[in-house]
Amino acid sequence: MTSAFGTILKRDLLLALRRRSEIFTVLFFFIVVISLFPLGVGTEEKILQQMAPGVVWIAALLASTLALDRLFSADYEDGTLEKIVLSPSSLSMSVFAKILAHWLLTGLPLVLISPLLGLFYHLPMDSIFVMMFVLFIGTPVLSMLGAIAAALTLGLRGGGVLVSLLVLPLYIPVLVYGAGAISTSMITGVSIEPYVLLLLAFSLLSIVFSPWVTAAALKISLE
Amino acid sequence: MTEFFSMGGFGIFIWSAMGIALALMILEPVSLIMKRRSVIKQIKRTKRLDARRKQN
Amino acid sequence: MKINWFKYSAPMSFYPLAGKLIPLFWIAAIMLILGGLYWGFFKTADILNDQKQYYRIIYVHVASAWMAMWLYAVMVFWAMLGLIFNTRLSYMLASATAVTGTVMTIIALATGAIWGKTSWGTYWDWDPKLTTFLILLFVYIGYIALQSAIDDVRRSDKASALLALVGLALVPIIYYAVNCPDPTQCASLHQESSLKRVESNILIGMLVTTLGFWMYSFATTLMRARIIVLERERSTTWVSNLPEISLAETSNSKIEARTETRS
Numbered sequence: 001m002t003s004a005f006g007t008i009l010k011r012d013l014l015l016a017l018r019r020r021s022e023i024f025t026v027l028f029f030f031i032v033v034i035s036l037f038p039l040g041v042g043t044e045e046k047i048l049q050q051m052a053p054g055v056v057w058i059a060a061l062l063a064s065t066l067a068l069d070r071l072f073s074a075d076y077e078d079g080t081l082e083k084i085v086l087s088p089s090s091l092s093m094s095v096f097a098k099i100l101a102h103w104l105l106t107g108l109p110l111v112l113i114s115p116l117l118g119l120f121y122h123l124p125m126d127s128i129f130v131m132m133f134v135l136f137i138g139t140p141v142l143s144m145l146g147a148i149a150a151a152l153t154l155g156l157r158g159g160g161v162l163v164s165l166l167v168l169p170l171y172i173p174v175l176v177y178g179a180g181a182i183s184t185s186m187i188t189g190v191s192i193e194p195y196v197l198l199l200l201a202f203s204l205l206s207i208v209f210s211p212w213v214t215a216a217a218l219k220i221s222l223e
Numbered sequence: 224m225t226e227f228f229s230m231g232g233f234g235i236f237i238w239s240a241m242g243i244a245l246a247l248m249i250l251e252p253v254s255l256i257m258k259r260r261s262v263i264k265q266i267k268r269t270k271r272l273d274a275r276r277k278q279n
Numbered sequence: 280m281k282i283n284w285f286k287y288s289a290p291m292s293f294y295p296l297a298g299k300l301i302p303l304f305w306i307a308a309i310m311l312i313l314g315g316l317y318w319g320f321f322k323t324a325d326i327l328n329d330q331k332q333y334y335r336i337i338y339v340h341v342a343s344a345w346m347a348m349w350l351y352a353v354m355v356f357w358a359m360l361g362l363i364f365n366t367r368l369s370y371m372l373a374s375a376t377a378v379t380g381t382v383m384t385i386i387a388l389a390t391g392a393i394w395g396k397t398s399w400g401t402y403w404d405w406d407p408k409l410t411t412f413l414i415l416l417f418v419y420i421g422y423i424a425l426q427s428a429i430d431d432v433r434r435s436d437k438a439s440a441l442l443a444l445v446g447l448a449l450v451p452i453i454y455y456a457v458n459c460p461d462p463t464q465c466a467s468l469h470q471e472s473s474l475k476r477v478e479s480n481i482l483i484g485m486l487v488t489t490l491g492f493w494m495y496s497f498a499t500t501l502m503r504a505r506i507i508v509l510e511r512e513r514s515t516t517w518v519s520n521l522p523e524i525s526l527a528e529t530s531n532s533k534i535e536a537r538t539e540t541r542s
Contacts, residue, residue: 148445152438156428165424166442169417170449173456180460194462202452213445220437236397240336240390244343248495251382255502262506266513266524274526 012101311491319484350380358440
């Protein structure tokens with residue numbers, strides 16, 4: 001069981017590192033979206049600081065839904081996915097490996113680049129650290145929930161748009177508490193602990209349940 | 224009568240709310256009836272084609 | 280006495296039964312809605328003075344809002360039944376319910392906005408309950424979009440059923456997040472919904488109208504389910520033996536006329 005997990009994880013990472021441009025496309029999409037906002041609403045420091053938490057999270061949501069299309073589609077087209085589904089090892093573990101690899105390639109880079117964007121929006125140092133932390137615990141939820149939608153829309157025409165329609169409303173709790181944590185971190189004397197605990201709870205719940213649901217969805221789609 | 228319809232100045236709000244609800248709740252069954260007609264028409268057409276194919 | 284419920288899970292026996300029930304539901308719906316509105320409009324004159332006349336919107340608003348939520352539960356129920364017993368009819372009923380649920384959500388949102396204008400002075404406010412209904416609308420639309428995007432009937436049934444279940448699991452979390460953006464306190468423009476505080480004549484109007492909306496939902500859902508049955512079972516013999524499918528003489532002569540003109 002664990003060996004299938006390790007093999008798939010290693011394979012997905014290796015494949016992605018050979019085609020690095022795909023990682024950078026998502027990353028630059030994130031950066032471009034975030035840089036467009038100040039041009040649209042003005043560059044006043046106060047407004048930017050107030051908007052930053054929401055803008056960062058919405059850009060992260062869009063970037064991660066954009067990347068979902070790639071999660072299963074390449075393996076679906078060359079038949080690898082069918083092999084994984086038919087193999088005797090636990091499907092939800094294999095799916096978990098794929099989602100984890102996907103998060104390492106699309107979620108983690110967003111976390112690492114976010115301090116730069118904090119500077120764009122004149123965020124104080126403490127808030128930048130808070131932002132990195134909540135992105136770190138919040139983006140796995142995006143990959144986990146997104147995987148369900150990606151599995152359900154596998155191989156459909158216009159699947160990319162459909163995935164965003166299905167999955168964006170489900171991201172609302174992460175958006176609310178992720179942005180809330182960054183906003184509160186700019187107010188002195190208010191603890192961000194409740195936000196972080198709720199985000200951690202979502203993260204853990206989605207890690208436990210999503211691979212299992214995604215496996216069921218894949219079986220339906222490949223039947 | 225006009226007093227009833229004006230409802231203390233809120234008439235336009237109350238009647239437009241009722242109107243939207245009524246319009247949607249008439250539109251839905253009407254569209255269903257039309258859809259049913261077109262489906263039945265289609266099935267009949269294929270049935271007719273089948274019948275004629277058997278004759279020939 | 281044991282009733283074989285699975286007998287009615289066959290589309291063949293469902294179709295005529297639904298056909299008989301639909302007119303009854305229509306009659307009940309029209310009578311209950313008219314009765315509820317009559318009660319709400321004319322039996323409450325002493326309570327609803329000039330400043331509170333706008334309360335009359337609430338009969339339609341509450342009825343549609345309750346049905347919008349209830350129909351989601353009904354939809355998930357059929358979807359779950361479909362996944363457990365693998366009965367085709369359950370899936371058909373689930374997808375038939377979704378559209379009526381969407382209509383109810385739209386009515387609830389529209390009347391809610393008008394209600395907001397009269398009581399809060401603004402058409403839209405990011406009030407938790409309004410926001411939740413907006414999200415409910417998105418979830419309904421996502422369900423319908425997924426279903427219509429998949430051509431294979433079996434896959435589309437199962438995939439959308441799974442999506443409905445995922446939605447059910449997440450809706451309480453989303454509701455909590457929208458209600459309490461600050462986890463240490465929750466705020467709402469909506470009055471705490473306790474039915475006890477509502478005046479009994481208004482309550483009667485509200486409940487009777489809701490019952491009427493429920494009957495309406497039964498009627499439209501069954502109508503839609505019958506259409507879906509016809510579409511999916513079109514190649515079976517029982518469908519082509521139905522009286523409404525039989526080729527009447529008039530249509531036959533029309534065909535002959537058409538073939539003559541063509542030749």
